[in-house]
Amino acid sequence: MxxxxxxxxxxxxxxxxxxxxxxxxxxxxxxxxxxxxxxxxxxxxxxxxxxxxxxxxxxxxxxxxxxxxxxxxxxxxxxxxxxxxxxxxxxxxxxxxxxxxxxxxxxxxxxxxxxxxxxxxxxxxxxxxxxxxxxxxxxxxxxxxxxxxxxxxxxxxxxxxxxxxxxxxxxxxxxxxxxxxxxxxxxxxxxxxxxxxxxxxxxxxxxxxxxxxxxxxxxxxxxxxxxxxxxxxxxxxxxxxxxxxxxxxxxxxxxxxxxxxTVSGYDAFVYARERGIFEPAAKVGDEVTKGQLAARIHFPDDPTREPQTLYFGSSGIVACRRVPSLTQRGDCLFKLMADVGPRLDHSQALHA
The missing domain is CATH 3.40.630.10 (Zn peptidases)
Structure with missing residues (x-):
């Protein structure tokens, strides 16, 4: 079959x-x-x-x-x-x-x-x-x-x-x-x-x-x-x-x-590039801008190595953040959302 x-x-x-x-x-x-x-x-x-x-x-x-x-x-x-x-x-x-x-x-x-x-x-x-x-x-x-x-x-x-x-x-x-x-x-x-x-x-x-x-x-x-x-x-x-x-x-x-x-494209995401300990630089709900520091990845197996720094690829609000501190290459650390319109209430929804 x-x-x-x-x-x-x-x-x-x-x-x-x-x-x-x-x-x-x-x-x-x-x-x-x-x-x-x-x-x-x-x-x-x-x-x-x-x-x-x-x-x-x-x-x-x-x-x-x-x-x-x-x-x-x-x-x-x-x-x-x-x-x-x-x-x-x-x-x-x-x-x-x-x-x-x-x-x-x-x-x-x-x-x-x-x-x-x-x-x-x-x-x-x-x-x-x-x-x-x-x-x-x-x-x-x-x-x-x-x-x-x-x-x-x-x-x-x-x-x-x-x-x-x-x-x-x-x-x-x-x-x-x-x-x-x-x-x-x-x-x-x-x-x-x-x-x-x-x-x-x-x-x-x-x-x-x-x-x-x-x-x-x-x-x-x-x-x-x-x-x-x-x-x-x-x-x-x-x-x-x-x-x-x-x-x-x-x-x-x-x-x-x-x-x-809205969530649009891969620039809305920040991913770990190496295995290490994830130190977030933003919280869920924070408003961030493109180029702002997102996280550092620390390497306790190589204590003299500088942490790797990761930056947001777009601006928006932090929708979610990784919880476990130990992270692997490819793990999602952050997802961002961007506004598509003003706040709307139920009365406006009825006419949408």
Whole structure:
């Protein structure tokens, strides 16, 4: 079987949940995984489906990376709190999508070292991580009008609380995505095509390719749980779901203004050039200018050697910064964002 036919083959993942059934269902996806001690075994991926009548479908995902916790807690809280009579349409909630990575507290899966947000659209007959991506791409996203993928910085990055979208493929789609950003109400909202990250291999790119609106977040980092990030996830989701009419009869706080920014090109990134100890010269949220000192890399194995100095290649705001001090050549140390317009509030979003 060639690669293309493997990608398009029928999924091997199954679930007892009936996505078309009315009411609230809680079970799991079954990811087949054969091991020495479990020949016909499967791995559970927790899933909640809440459906009530006709209306749009929202696919809400966290745990795409296992060491990012705000989204996992937010979606679990939402799944517990939401009853079928409060929904018009359908909510599909997956708080721990890459469950093997979630269980291990790792960015990537311990089963195959797969980075789930770098293998979309996946493969039906591939590795466990590829099978998860394929199921999301070919089964779940086609049901969805909106896809929200909640991320944080994980072990390696500290991130400013933010929401992001890919550039829309048409002017109309782009305006709808900007409206989502302003409605979600993160302090910072940015537009990125994935340069320096996942590009076309992310869940958001898979959603875009299948015609669903996709919103991603960065809610904290350092593999800790940010209370501010958790609160933003919950309040932002409630606003978006209420605006779509999926959640009804709930009170939501108006969205605060968001600063609209963009990440453009490799000059927005600073990378380590050698192995050593990373000494940052800027913090997350700092405004920096092109040519400004970004970092020094120290070499304790050669104490008489001068530290290597690194400089920002463009001006902007520090979106994220590396957390571990020990760094290798090629590690991302900083990512910058630049303004694309003034701060906009929710009332302006309604006319976007």
């Amino acid at each position: 060639n690669k293309q036919s493997a990608m398009s083959a029928k999924t091997r993942i199954w679930t007892p949940i009936n996505y078309a059934a009315e009411g609230k269902q809680s079970d799991c996806l079954r990811l087949p995984h054969s091991t020495d001690l479990s020949a016909y075994g499967w791995i559970p991926i927790p899933l909640v489906c809440i459906k009530n009548g006709s209306g749009p479908t929202a696919l809400l995902i966290a745990g795409n990376h296992g060491d990012e916790y705000e989204g996992q807690v937010a979606l679990s809280s939402l799944a517990r709190a939401t009853q079928a009579h409060e929904v018009s349409g359908r909510l599909i909630i997956i708080p721990a999508l890459n469950y093997p990575a979630v269980e291990a507290g790792r960015r990537v899966s311990p089963l195959d070292e797969g980075n789930l947000n770098r293998v979309f659209p996946g493969a039906a007959l591939g590795t466990p991580t590829q099978m998860i991506a394929h199921y999301v791409s070919e089964v779940l996203i086609p049901m969805a009008d909106l896809v929200v993928d909640l991320h944080s910085g994980g072990r390696s990055l500290d991130y400013i609380a933010s929401a992001l979208v890919r550039p829309g493929r048409t002017a109309q789609e782009h305006q709808r995505l900007l409206g989502l950003l302003k409605l979600f109400g993160a302090p910072i909202s940015f537009i990125s095509d994935g340069t320096g990250g996942g590009g076309l291999t992310t869940l958001a790119a898979a959603a875009e390719a299948r015609g669903a609106l996709a919103l991603t977040t960065e809610l904290g980092g350092g593999a800790t749980l940010s209370q501010n990030g958790l609160e933003l996830a919950l309040s932002g989701l409630r606003r978006v779901l209420s605006d779509l009419g999926i959640l009804r009869g709930i009170s939501v706080e108006p969205a605060p203004p968001t600063r609209l920014m």
